[in-house]
Amino acid sequence: xxxxxxxxxxxxxxxxxxxxxxxxxxxxxxxxxxxxxxxxxxxxxxxxxxxxxxxxxxxxxxxxxxxxxxxxxxxxxxxxxxxxxxxxxxxxxxxxxxxxxxxxxxxxxxxxxxxxxxxxxxxxxxxxxxxxxxxxxxxxxxxxxxxxxxxxxxxxxxxxxxxxxxxxxxxxxxxxxxxxxxxxxxxxxxxxxxxxxxxxxxxxxxxxxxxxxxxxxxxxxxxxxxxxxxxxxxxxxxxxxxxxxxxxxxxxxxxxxxxxxxxxxxxxxxxxxxxxxxxxxxxxxxxxxxxxxxxxxxxxxxxxxxxxxxxxxxxxxxxxxxxxxxxxxxxxxxxxxxxxxxxxxxxxxxxxxxxxxxxxxxxxxxxxxxxxxxxxxxxxxxxxxxxxxxxxxxxxxxxxxxxxxxxxxxxxxxxxxxxxxxxxxxxxxxxxxxxxxxxxxxxx
Numbered sequence: 305x306x307x308x309x310x311x312x313x314x315x316x317x318x319x320x321x322x323x324x325x326x327x328x329x330x331x332x333x334x335x336x337x338x339x340x341x342x343x344x345x346x347x348x349x350x351x352x353x354x355x356x357x358x359x360x361x362x363x364x365x366x367x368x369x370x371x372x373x374x375x376x377x378x379x380x381x382x383x384x385x386x387x388x389x390x391x392x393x394x395x396x397x398x399x400x401x402x403x404x405x406x407x408x409x410x411x412x413x414x415x416x417x418x419x420x421x422x423x424x425x426x427x428x429x430x431x432x433x434x435x436x437x438x439x440x441x442x443x444x445x446x447x448x449x450x451x452x453x454x455x456x457x458x459x460x461x462x463x464x465x466x467x468x469x470x471x472x473x474x475x476x477x478x479x480x481x482x483x484x485x486x487x488x489x490x491x492x493x494x495x496x497x498x499x500x501x502x503x504x505x506x507x508x509x510x511x512x513x514x515x516x517x518x519x520x521x522x523x524x525x526x527x528x529x530x531x532x533x534x535x536x537x538x539x540x541x542x543x544x545x546x547x548x549x550x551x552x553x554x555x556x557x558x559x560x561x562x563x564x565x566x567x568x569x570x571x572x573x574x575x576x577x578x579x580x581x582x583x584x585x586x587x588x589x590x591x592x593x594x595x596x597x598x599x600x601x602x603x604x605x606x607x608x609x610x611x612x613x614x615x616x617x618x619x620x621x622x623x624x625x626x627x628x629x630x631x632x633x634x635x636x637x638x639x640x641x642x643x644x645x646x647x648x649x650x651x652x653x654x655x656x657x658x659x660x661x662x663x664x665x666x667x668x669x670x671x672x673x674x675x676x677x678x679x680x681x682x683x684x685x686x687x688x689x690x691x692x693x694x695x696x697x698x699x700x701x702x703x704x705x706x707x708x709x710x711x712x713x714x715x716x717x718x719x720x721x722x723x724x725x726x727x728x729x730x731x732x733x734x735x736x737x738x739x740x741x742x743x744x745x746x747x748x
Contacts, residue, residue, distance in 0.1 A: 322624035325606050328473075329625055333602030335475035339466070339482035340594040346486045350507055353493060357503055364441070364448050364504050371424070371449055373561040375456050378416045381554035382409045382460070383467040385545045387601075388690055390471030391608035402472060403526065403534045405542030406464050412546050413464075417457040421450045448504050455508040459515045465522035469529070473609050475602070477525050481518055488514035552692035556699055563703040570710045570717045581661020582719035584652050588662070589669065589676070592637060596677040599630045600684025607689055619689060619745050626685045627678055627738070634677030642670030661719045668723040672730035679734045682741060694744055702733050 354364075386409055390402040424431055425446060432442050462485065466478040493510030496502055502509055527533075564586070571579050607622035641648065645666035649659040669676070686695040706729050713721055 322621045322628060325603060325610070325618075325622055325625040326629065328606040329599070329603040329622075329629060331602070332470075332473065332475045332605050333598040333629070335479040336470065336601050337594060337598035338479040339475075340598055342479070342482040342486040344591060344594060346489055349490055350493075354504055354507070364445055368445070368449055368452065371420075372452075373557055374420055375417060375453060377554035377557035378413050378420075379456060379460065379463060380557060381550035381552075382413045382546060383463050384553045384687055384692065385409060385550035386464045386467035387471035387605070388549050388608065388688055389542070389545050390468045391473075391605060392690075394472050395609055395611060399472070400530060400532045401534075402468050403531050405534075405539050405545060406468065407534055407536050408539045408542035409464055409546060409550075410460050411538070412543070412550075413460045414457045417453050417460075421453040424449055424453075444504070448508070451505055451508040455511055455515070458512065462515060462519040462522045465519070465526055468526065468531075469522075470601070470605060471608070472529065473605060474525075474529060475605070481522055481525070484521065485514050485518045488517055549687075549690060549692050552696035553687055556687075556692075556696050559696070559699055559703055563707060566707045567710060567722060570713075570722065571719065573716055574718050577655075577657045578661055578719045580653070580655065580658040581649075582665060582722060584649070584658060584662040585665030585669070585719075585723065588641075588648065588652060588666075589673075592634075592673070592677070593680055595633055595637070596630055596680035597684050600626055600681040601688055603629065603681075604685045604688035607685075616745060620742065622685060622689065623682070623741060623745065626681050630678045630681035631674050634674040637677070638670050638673030641666050641673060645670060664720050665723040665726075668720070668727045669730065672727045675734035676730045679730070679737055682734075682737055686741060691744075694741075698737060698740060702729070702737075 386406065389405050393399065393402045393404075428442060428446050432445060462481065466481055469475070469478040469481075489511045492513045493506045496510045497506035500506075567582070567586075568579060571582060603622050603626045606625075607618055610618050645663045646659075648666060649662035650656075652662060653659050683695045683699065686692070686698075706725065709725055709729075710717065710722060713725075
């Protein structure tokens with residue numbers, strides 16, 4: 305008889321299914337983690353590079369951040385759609401056709417990024433006023449954002465190729481391509497800045513040679529994997545996949561941006577030190593997300609590629625595997641964050657007052673990081689087994705409740721109040737998500 309009353313207790317078949325998925329999921333997750341870590345290194349290096357150029361360059365990058373969420377939403381949404389579509393094609397015996405939706409995905413993404421650039425250039429006054437950009441800085445910001453958006457549009461090609469490779473189970477190849485792109489981007493930025501003195505523009509322009517080289521390498525790898533080149537025409541199924549899979553993922557990134565803005569809005573009366581400390585805590589936590597994203601993605605790929613007609617059973621087994629794989633590493637990470645919270649906070653900033661606020665944030669959230677990691681891994685898994693709409697709906701409900709609770713706190717809200725709310729949210733969010741997802745998958 306199946307035991308289904310708790311989080312750990314499962315039927316024997318599901319336990320064995322989860323165990324069988326663990327090895328391929330960990331192998332894929334390890335490779336994906338390498339690629340995600342390479343992306344983090346590139347982001348961190350970019351901020352450091354701009355910081356060394358001076359305050360103006362770093363200011364331009366800071367202003368670009370909310371606009372960058374739009375670019376990230378488009379890119380990540382389409383990459384997830386490409387990954388899931390490739391996995392489904394392989395499982396149904398159409399391995400050679402995995403590239404078929406890529407031209408459509410590229411056209412959609414490139415069109416949206418081009419539209420974003422045009423809107424910013426045409427309506428730069430109202431947009432930059434809303435972002436609080438000083439009149440003297442506006443031209444530099446517009447040029448930087450336009451160049452970055454166009455560079456991201458060109459970069460869609462290798463990104464989509466990497467998503468196809470991961471969807472087919474070749475996460476190692478995708479990781480090496482990501483490492484190569486990071487190394488070439490860093491080198492290209494340094495060389496072009498030194499040779500042409502491009503300043504902040506060295507970042508988007510310097511990534512173009514890396515995009516071309518990695519694009520050629522990606523095409524060669526895809527060809528060696530036996531994939532047929534797609535026809536350059538529209539694909540209705542690809543449009544449907546972009547809407548059903550990519551749009552909810554993109555909307556989730558916009559939801560995260562909205563939630564972050566809401567928290568900062570609540571803290572507006574607490575002073576800059578509270579805002580800075582809370583933001584540091586959130587930033588550090590976001591760096592830890594890559595582990596959960598890799599585990600959720602690796603398990604989703606293993607599940608998608610598994611040739612089992614009982615999709616409900618294998619999806620539930622994957623759900624159990626995600627939790628078993630994500631909780632242990634985050635228990636260790638959470639303990640480290642809690643025990644060394646003061647040292648970690650001081651390493652993030654030289655401002656002692658802000659470091660103390662960040663340390664308090666870690667004191668509350670560190671013990672619940674295991675559940676935060678489990679929640680994120682489950683949501684990533686849902687997105688990448690084709691349930692992106694469900695993942696977005698659950699995310700929307702969670703953040704709506706969290707923001708409502710934050711705005712209902714009586715008196716002046718501090719970072720400590722939001723840290724405690726975040727810790728409670730991590731616990732309740734994981735428990736409610738686990739039972740909600742099991743119920744939805746069983747009903748499917």
